[in-house]
Amino acid sequence: MELTELVYFTTIAQTGNMSRAAKKLQVSQPALSVAVRKLERDLNMQLFVRANNSIILNAAGKKAVVFAENILSQVSEMRHFFRTYGERNTAASLAFTDPGPYRLVLPFFQQKCTQTKISSLLLYADNEVGPTLEEQKADAVICLSLPRKNKKDFESISVAKEGLYLAVPKNHPLAKRKYIRLDKEKNLDLAVLSEGGAYAQYLVPFWEKFSKRHKITIYKDYESFKQAAQQNPQQALVLSRLARRYYQEDYGRILMPINDKGLSVLYYLVxxxxxxxxxxxxxHWAKTRENKLLNVVRPYANM
Structure with missing residues (x-):
C-alpha cells in the first residue's frame, strides 16, 4: 500500500466521479483506476459500487476512507512537525545582559556553531532574564544570575569569567606587581571603563566603597575612556577582563588582575x-569543548 493510492482513493470518494478526481489531482483516469485496483487487491476487498458516470463507496469503502483520511492526516502532521523541528534546530536567539559577552561570546558561538543561525538581543539587567525567556523573546540569555521565579523551569551552564584589570604606566610604583587589591592601596587615580549592563550595576557598591580610598572617574563609553588614557599617560586604568580581550589594547601600560574579593563573577547561559x-x-559545544572564554576544559557530557 502506498500513500499515493490513499490520496487517489480519498479524492475519488470525495468527488464521487473519476473524471472530476482526475482533474483535481491532475492525473489520467487510467492512473486512478490502476491505483484503486491495487488498493482493493491489497485489502482483498472491493471498495466502490460503479454505476454509469458515478462511483460510490460501498460499506467497506466507507470504513476504508476513514482509515485512509486518518493516515494522511498523520502524515501531514508528521511532515509539519519535522519541518518546524528542522527550523528550530538550525536557528537560535541569544540575549545578553552585558556588552562584554555580547561582543565576545556571540561571535565565538557563531564561529563554533556554524550550522546554527544565531540572532541576538541586548538586555539591560538580569531581572529581564525570566520574562525574556518565558515570553519567548530569546531561546537563551547570557547573564550573571538565574531568574528568581520558577527556578525549576530553568537550566544554566557557565560560559565566561569576568573580572577587573588594572593598567598602570611602566614607571608606576605598582608596575612590578603580579596582581593588586584596591582595598589595600590608597590614593590611586583611577579611570574606570563602565559601559553599562549587569556587571556595571553589580560593581556600583564596590566603586562607592573604593571612592573613599581612591580618586575614581567613571567613563560610560570606550572612546571617552581611550581619550582620557591618551591625555593622561600616568593615570591608572580599570577595565573588565572581557573588555580587555575585545579591544585588544594595552594602552602603553602594564596590566594586572584586581583580586579584591567579590569582583570576579561568572556569566551563565540560562x-x-x-x-x-x-x-x-x-x-553541545559549551559542555564538551575547551571554553577559552572561561579558561576551563570541560569533561565530555552526554547530551
Missing part, C-alpha cells in the same frame, strides 16, 4: 529546559 533541544549545538 535557558528554559523545554528549549534545550533547539539549543543543542550551542549546549
Amino acid at each position: 535557558y528554559l529546559k523545554k528549549n534545550a533541544e533547539c539549543l543543542y549545538p550551542i549546549l
Whole structure:
C-alpha cells in the first residue's frame, strides 16, 4: 500500500466521479483506476459500487476512507512537525545582559556553531532574564544570575569569567606587581571603563566603597575612556577582563588582575529546559569543548 493510492482513493470518494478526481489531482483516469485496483487487491476487498458516470463507496469503502483520511492526516502532521523541528534546530536567539559577552561570546558561538543561525538581543539587567525567556523573546540569555521565579523551569551552564584589570604606566610604583587589591592601596587615580549592563550595576557598591580610598572617574563609553588614557599617560586604568580581550589594547601600560574579593563573577547561559533541544549545538559545544572564554576544559557530557 502506498500513500499515493490513499490520496487517489480519498479524492475519488470525495468527488464521487473519476473524471472530476482526475482533474483535481491532475492525473489520467487510467492512473486512478490502476491505483484503486491495487488498493482493493491489497485489502482483498472491493471498495466502490460503479454505476454509469458515478462511483460510490460501498460499506467497506466507507470504513476504508476513514482509515485512509486518518493516515494522511498523520502524515501531514508528521511532515509539519519535522519541518518546524528542522527550523528550530538550525536557528537560535541569544540575549545578553552585558556588552562584554555580547561582543565576545556571540561571535565565538557563531564561529563554533556554524550550522546554527544565531540572532541576538541586548538586555539591560538580569531581572529581564525570566520574562525574556518565558515570553519567548530569546531561546537563551547570557547573564550573571538565574531568574528568581520558577527556578525549576530553568537550566544554566557557565560560559565566561569576568573580572577587573588594572593598567598602570611602566614607571608606576605598582608596575612590578603580579596582581593588586584596591582595598589595600590608597590614593590611586583611577579611570574606570563602565559601559553599562549587569556587571556595571553589580560593581556600583564596590566603586562607592573604593571612592573613599581612591580618586575614581567613571567613563560610560570606550572612546571617552581611550581619550582620557591618551591625555593622561600616568593615570591608572580599570577595565573588565572581557573588555580587555575585545579591544585588544594595552594602552602603553602594564596590566594586572584586581583580586579584591567579590569582583570576579561568572556569566551563565540560562535557558528554559523545554528549549534545550533547539539549543543543542550551542549546549553541545559549551559542555564538551575547551571554553577559552572561561579558561576551563570541560569533561565530555552526554547530551
